[in-house]
Amino acid sequence: MIKQLYSIIRLEEAIQTMEAGADNIGLVPMQKGGVPAHRVPLYRVDQIFDECKKRNVNLVAIMLTNDPEEMLDLARRIQPNILHIAGDEYAADEEFARRLKEVAPHTALMQAVLVDNHSAVERAKKFDPFVDYILLDSGLAPDTGIGASGLTHDWSIDAEIVRSVKARVIEAGGMGPDNVAEAIRQIRPYGVDSLTKTSFKYDGGDMEKNIPAVKAFCENADKAARELGL
Ligand SMILES: O=C(O)c1ccccc1N[C@@H]1O[C@H](COP(=O)(O)O)[C@@H](O)[C@H]1O
Numbered sequence: 001m002i003k004q005l006y007s008i009i010r011l012e013e014a015i016q017t018m019e020a021g022a023d024n025i026g027l028v029p030m031q032k033g034g035v036p037a038h039r040v041p042l043y044r045v046d047q048i049f050d051e052c053k054k055r056n057v058n059l060v061a062i063m064l065t066n067d068p069e070e071m072l073d074l075a076r077r078i079q080p081n082i083l084h085i086a087g088d089e090y091a092a093d094e095e096f097a098r099r100l101k102e103v104a105p106h107t108a109l110m111q112a113v114l115v116d117n118h119s120a121v122e123r124a125k126k127f128d129p130f131v132d133y134i135l136l137d138s139g140l141a142p143d144t145g146i147g148a149s150g151l152t153h154d155w156s157i158d159a160e161i162v163r164s165v166k167a168r169v170i171e172a173g174g175m176g177p178d179n180v181a182e183a184i185r186q187i188r189p190y191g192v193d194s195l196t197k198t199s200f201k202y203d204g205g206d207m208e209k210n211i212p213a214v215k216a217f218c219e220n221a222d223k224a225a226r227e228l229g230l
Contacts, residue, residue, distance in 0.1 A: 001184065001225035002191030003218045004060060004170055005198060005209065007038050007148070013209045014048040018057045020211050021218025024191070025052055026060040026084065029074055033064030033087055034144055037205035045078055058082055060110070064145040066090040068099075076103040084135060086112035086145040097130040108132035110170070112146040113161075114139075115153045121160055128165040135193065136161060138173030150174050150196030158187045177216035181224035188230065192221050 006026035008014045014025055028034045029045050040048070049059045058081035063071045066089040075083050083100060085092050092111045100109055110133035113124045124134050136158045139149025152174035162169045168190035171183055176197025183192065198213040 001221050001230060002168075002170070003221050004172075004191055004193040005214055005217075006060075006062070006193065006195040007199070007207060008048065008209065009038060009040055009207060011044060011047050011051070013211075015051055016211045017209050017214050018051065018055050020215040021222070022057060022214065024058040024060050024082065024193075026062055026193070026195075028064060029061050029078060031063070031065045031070060031074060032067065034062075035205040038207065042077065049078070049080070052081075060084050062086055062145075068096055071096075072099055072103050075100055075107055079104050080107055082108045082110050082133065084110040084112065084133075086135075086137070086147055088140055088145050092127065092131060094130045110135050112137050112172075114146045115157050115161075115173070116140075118157055120157055121164060124161045124165055128167050131167050133170055133190075134161065134165060134167045135170045135172050136189075137193075147172060148195055152179065152183075155183060155186045158189070162188055175217075177213055177220050180217055180221045184221060184224040184230070185228065188228070192217075 002023045004024035005022040008027045027040045028038045030039045052059045060082040061080040062084040066087040109131045111127045111131045112135045115136050137147040138151045138153040170191040171189040172193035175194045199207045
């Protein structure tokens with residue numbers, strides 16, 4: 001079971017999060033979109049990525065900008081393992097997927113899908129032919145994008161999406177040590193993702209990973225997956 005942990009800001013917390021069991025480290029590289037306090041300067045993205053490579057952990061770069069040219073520039077510059085598109089006004093299409101392969105041949109494409117009602121199944125199916133991952137998430141804030149709400153949604157829709165698509169599905173939205181095992185039992189995703197419930201959030205938008213919560217999240221996810229033979 002892949003455990004994806006957002007939203008890393010500092011080098012030391014990145015290392016601690018990997019040592020606590022993360023398989024994927026998610027962050028917001030400096031860009032037009034997103035909360036200023038969450039954005040990571042590119043020199044530090046490089047430092048974090050170097051530590052990821054030493055530990056065989058994937059770097060996931062979230063795109064909250066709605067400008068595909070900016071996304072492709074960032075992909076070219078960073079060459080992350082995964083590019084996660086979560087802007088509120090731009091979603092990947094086949095042309096974007098083709099251009100991403102040109103500028104970053106080893107970067108996988110992850111598209112966030114807002115699971116607000118049953119129409120999310122059709123939206124996920126539309127992305128399926130040209131993305132590597134579909135991330136199912138809750139909440140849509142116009143100034144940031146899909147996610148970071150700390151809220152869950154109707155998991156029966158997610159379970160239907162997992163059965164309907166070939167892309168790897170990462171389950172997000174209000175996931176934490178308390179509910180990750182039940183989510184895995186109900187949805188059977190490829191991976192699970194957490195931000196709010198595994199972070200301390202401070203005034204002004206600053207955040208920090210809560211390492212004991214990250215460890216509990218990873219352990220509970222792995223235990224549930226083992227019990228289910230996933
Ligand atoms: O990572 C961020 O800073 C971020 C900002 C704006 C939108 C989405 C963002 N991250 C994604 O949202 C999920 C779910 O968050 P939560 O656990 O419900 O708080 C997060 O893990 C990222 O995939």
